Amino acid sequence: MRRKAVVVLGLTALFGLLLDQLTKELSTNGLTEGHPVRILGGLVHLSLLRNSGAAFSLGSGYTWVFPLVTLVVVGWIGAMTLRLRSVPWAVALGLVLGGALGNLGDRLFRAPGVFQGHVVDMISLFGPYGEYFAVFNIADSCLSVGVVLAVLLELTGRQRDGTRLTKRATASDEPGEKTTA
Template identity: 40%
Template sequence: MTARLLRLRFLGLLVAGIWIVLDQISKTWAQSNLMGHPRFLFGHVGFELIYNSGFAFGIASGSSAIITIFGLIVSAGLIFALWRTSRRTIALGIGLVLGGALGNVVDRLFRHNGGAVIDFIHSGFWQTFNLADMGVVVGLIVIMVGSRQRQVSSSSNR
């Protein structure tokens, strides 16, 4: 294994770890400061504490155990993918998705919310979400862009 590949793996795991910590700090803040007291910055945009026992958008509410197992399986797959990548952009994206997935798994396993995750970022035009959710979405976009860049550069080399 080359030093470059080790650095890529470390980058992905470091990003995941940082994202988990930021997510948990933000959820602790939300739980301490928003219980029964939403804070709207302008209009309906702001912070409002809700507990989500389902997937994104409340799909499969009440299926926390199944969702936790699914999150752990996905996380294992992401670690496997991280070990196989040789691209910095992809490693970064995987780290964000992994951090987001594990951030929500941590909520389900270690917070006493009946298996629910803490959502608190309220946009007014989208479902309420958290930093873990942002990590998953932004990470997937980074992976898609990174994959597309490789395809474009490969196509132009033909």
């Protein structure tokens, strides 16, 4: 089961990374900053934006910190693969890894320079310039969905090693026991 989980993690990360890079390439070649494209009746706008910060442009003055945090996250996910036996956790971690690597690539290889590159964002909901929600990219979506999935897995007692925590049906406050699922 470990091998299957690691393969799922790798393929999920690769898919997220490739989709992110493809959409960024198409956006930088096909969109012009300041000229959004309205689609789906205005529900979505494609607006080319280069973001030096995190979500909602937070931390714009600290662009160099984001690649360092990403490297720590990538290392942590790598360490998690040693005990990974859960396919749902593999999907969650794969999404986080793919998204992290997608934005890391921008931080390392895009202008204005290494560890200070601006992330390419292009998806704006309900308005062309992020008036109602942050402008984001596929990597951001992968990260968000992966983190939400990981939180749900934790809340439901699913463990990365494939076991599941269950609560005993007694009146005592003994900790839950592990069972394989």
